[in-house]
Amino acid sequence: MEACNDPRCAIHGSIKTRGMRLSGIVVSSKAKHTAIIRIDYTKYIYKYGRYLRKHSRIPAHNPECINAKEGSAVDIAETRRLSKTKSFVITKVVNNKV
Numbered sequence: 001m002e003a004c005n006d007p008r009c010a011i012h013g014s015i016k017t018r019g020m021r022l023s024g025i026v027v028s029s030k031a032k033h034t035a036i037i038r039i040d041y042t043k044y045i046y047k048y049g050r051y052l053r054k055h056s057r058i059p060a061h062n063p064e065c066i067n068a069k070e071g072s073a074v075d076i077a078e079t080r081r082l083s084k085t086k087s088f089v090i091t092k093v094v095n096n097k098v
């Protein structure tokens with residue numbers, strides 16, 4: 001991994017991560033320095049004794065040195081609010097498909 005000049009990078013920048021750490025799949029990386037991460041999870045429904053499949057989409061900062069592509073599995077960490085909708089940063093690409 002090369003050093004980057006992105007101040008919002010979790011490794012080379014000045015932001016600190018705290019709180020939730022999640023992992024998911026990148027479904028969109030069209031916006032500059034932003035990726036949408038899809039997280040699939042299940043919720044147990046007691047009445048039916050079954051699991052309901054749910055998902056959430058979390059916008060996360062995509063630093064220059066990581067540059068995750070669509071389809072990649074990534075780890076994200078919570079950080080301070082970076083924009084109106086972003087408060088997560090990608091910390092690692094687990095499996096780069098593209």
Ligand SMILES: [Zn+2]
Pocket residue numbers: 002003004005006009010011012013063064065066
């Ligand atoms: Zn970096």
